[in-house]
Amino acid sequence: MTSEHSPEDLLRITLALVATRPLAGAWPEELHSLERLSEILPGTEDATATDIADVRALRDRLAPLVLSPDPDAAPVELSALAEEFGLRPAVDSVGGPIRHVSPDPRPVARAAEVLVPGVMLAWAAGLTSRVRVCGADGCETPFLDSSHRANRHYCSPRCSTRMRVRRHRERPPGAA
């Protein structure tokens, strides 16, 4: 499954998961089911509260690795995650894609199989510098800036429009 996604796709999936985490005083916990992860975790309808807690814990460890990776600590942490889940590369056919598999039966391990190598690929592709946090008021959504000029400030057209309207309203009368 992993290798059908580009490093950009894998980073976007990781950022979508990271965006569900709570931020003190600003944002509530948004990961209440594994449905959001259905793209990478098919058949997790019967996820338990423990499964969700496991995925939240993985998410919270991945967040700093994609948002602002510490050049000294982050590689050690990402390698440690790969080791904790016992990830190893596997192939199913000559010319087929490389997948990473974990012997851990928990749903969180299915997420780790995709996300941990995904972050590694994103780092290797030099995408870390393209990760931004939305600049709109009240929005802290992280996103991958894949614009040609690398000059996106907002996570979505919705935030962009909202801020443009606000700037327009705040413009003093008579200003150009």
Ligand SMILES: [Zn+2]
């Ligand atoms: Zn936003």
